[in-house]
Amino acid sequence: IAILDEATSSVSVEMEKQMYHLLKTSGISYISVGHRPSIHEFHDIELSLNGSRGYTIRRIEKDAVLLDIDKMRS
Known part of the structure; x- marks a missing residue:
């Protein structure tokens, strides 16, 4: 890798x-x-860190959010 x-x-x-x-x-x-x-x-996949201990994982080709930690905390 x-x-x-x-x-x-x-x-x-x-x-x-x-x-x-x-x-x-x-x-x-x-x-x-x-x-x-x-x-x-x-x-194929993007991990975005937001700087506030949250992150988003999304499929790049479909722009579909797989997991958004900030939304889960709300």
């Missing part, structure tokens, strides 16, 4: 695509930390 922390923040979007393509075709599982919206293309 590869853990990528802002791994593509200093490269072009084209280089980012090449990197994720190489990971996927090599069968390498990965977790990414990043702020670029373009990385959504290469992931």
Whole structure:
């Protein structure tokens, strides 16, 4: 498994695509930390931390919220 922390923040979007393509075709599982919206293309699930001990997990391709801890606390 590869853990990528802002791994593509200093490269072009084209280089980012090449990197994720190489990971996927090599069968390498990965977790990414990043702020670029373009990385959504290469992931199925997004975990968003809100800074107040809450978080949301959603499927990227369907934009469906799987778990929203803030709503569960209300």
